[in-house]
Amino acid sequence: MGNKGLKEGLKHGDFIILDMICLQFCFTISYWMHINFANPYRTDDYQYQAVILTTCQLLVIVFSNNYRGILRRGQLEELFSIVKYISGIILISLVYLFAVKHSITASRLQFGLTSVTFTLVDYLVRQLNKVRVFNSSKYKENRRSIVLITSGSIAKKTLSALISEQEHRNYFISGVVVTDKECSDGEKENDVPFYSLNDDTIAKLTHGWVDEVFLLQTENMELPSKLMESLFRMGITVNYSITSISDGRWPITEMKNLGPYRVLSSSVSPASAGEMALKRLADIIGGLVGCIITMIVFVFLAPIIYIKSPGPIFFSQNRVGQNGKPFRMYKFRSMYMDAEKRKQELMAKNKIGSDMMFKMDDDPRIIGSEKKDKHGRPKGIGNFIRKYSIDELPQFYNILKGNMSLVGTRPPTMDEWEKYDLGHRIRMSIKPGLTGLWQVSGRSGITDFEEVVRLDREYIENWNLLLDIKIILKTIVVVFKGSGAS
Incomplete structure (x- = not known):
């Protein structure tokens, strides 16, 4: 095959x-x-x-x-x-x-x-x-969101071609950007909004949920370089009509069909369809094994968590997934019930040096953290769970569902995502992972968010199956040593 x-x-x-x-x-x-x-x-x-x-x-x-x-x-x-x-x-x-x-x-x-x-x-x-x-709701949720960028003379005709027999497509058109004329507020065609190409449109496009962009050029249409640069920095896949696209800043990685059009695709990730299928197969196998381990751990861990801090055993939170899609992520609860409320009070002690992520030493929100060893280090059950990353085990369920992958980039919270610059958003151009390159490069020891982004981009641009295997093996070693966690 x-x-x-x-x-x-x-x-x-x-x-x-x-x-x-x-x-x-x-x-x-x-x-x-x-x-x-x-x-x-x-x-x-x-x-x-x-x-x-x-x-x-x-x-x-x-x-x-x-x-x-x-x-x-x-x-x-x-x-x-x-x-x-x-x-x-x-x-x-x-x-x-x-x-x-x-x-x-x-x-x-x-x-x-x-x-x-x-x-x-x-x-x-x-x-x-x-x-x-x-x-099914899953089919509708998993369809790709595509924005069409073209000139006003062919915008409606192209839109009509793209949405024909829409129920048989695995994408939907979420907007049309017209490069050469002004569009009125609220202008729509087939319930798809039309936008003029300006700074406000670029802001909307780069801060919304967009999986791919389709650029269909006419002979006299000027290439929207500023918009293309923003999209590429975010890691969004851009599909070009087969025309004279020769700008080396946006390398062509694939040729494919998009509805009735034959297009060239530019993507930051070099992975082929077959490689991504194998990655998904590995995720399914790993997810099944991980879910079994999680159920075994649950039997022993659940009573301890409940005794130390009565409440739910699992902690769930909305996180940002691939291309900005929100999903529900699960963990074993390692913090007291009021942890999220107390987070803002502790932001001054954030090790990351920015509010893009949150990490701190001796976090008082962790269950049992008030208990110290002879060196003054916390030794509660919550600290033990986090040291050996036991709290992450329920994410094997997210992997099995397809929200996450075994290896990827860690998913940010909704408020962290809203603060990202364009260059930061490339982190979520792939599925978030249970582990990743920056975790095995230092885990909580890395306190510069720009370094986190650099390592994540390095992983995305150089991805291959062997790299995933290396990261998984390194993760196992790092977790069993309990090094670098907080």
Whole structure:
């Protein structure tokens, strides 16, 4: 399977599972139709055939792109796709049975009936599943927000092309910026707001939730260099129409389709679709293992937290995720219940030297911090939890959900995000992580926020799977040593 096929396969796992269930269901129905109403899996010959079918189905799934663009297909296109899909499975199965000299007389009839019933049943199942996906809140939340930047002469026509058959797109147009004419306040087309290109628009665009930008140039349109520079500093992906874009400040990293347009993309991250699919697969595996560890730790830790500070065992807070999307992040509670209220009182003791992040030594909000060892250092249960990063374990649930990754940049709070400059916002051009480069480079020992941003940018610009593995291994060593935490 190619990079894009792998990514689509992981993204549409629900369709894969349903197809596999449908094939076995139709195999059973076909057996009832030409043999009798009995369990085909109790017969050695048909049990063998079922295993061959399943194996061949997995081969077709892995080595074909059948699931690529499945949500964008029309009804007739979907029918042809299913016929091609089941034909591949049956053909490989028959070739194998012929090669091993297995009797295929009965198999041909069984496979023929299975092909027909599968085509009908799976077509219905896929259509129903698409309806479920399009109506789900998760699908609507995960669609990419794209801003169109173009000239007034083609703005409405381009918008119309981009939003055609919108329910089959994994993006929505959140605004149109017109570069060569004034737009009136509240001007809209198809419920999409129009803006003139000025400083106020740049401020709105760079402080709002935007995943990508599409720049469609006409021959006489001047390149909005100031806006492009701001977007690139933030790490936002910019898609250009295929024109004479040659400015070296915005390197081209990918060619792809955006609705009906073929575009060149400029992104600060060099990761390919296949690499990101593998990263997500690693996150799923790590998230599952981490959730199991979290449940085990919960059994022992929950009573201790509650005894020392009655209240919820878990602490949850809105944080800023990739491209400014808010999400709910979870931790084991290591602080007293009034910790957030007391934060403002303690800002003067912030080690970071700015209000972009908050870290302090001997934080009195930590559970049990009033208890000291012989050297005067706090030794409460909250300090122990934070020293060994046990409080971070529930974030494996965020990783499993897809809000976070095993490795990335730490997510800021909502108030910290509002204070970021453009250059700081590049930190959230990728998914936030449980650990990251700056954590293993010093954890709480780094007190300069600009250094945090520099390390995060270094990670984003030089990302690869090997780097993630190195950071994870370093994190394990740092955590078990309990070094650098506060």
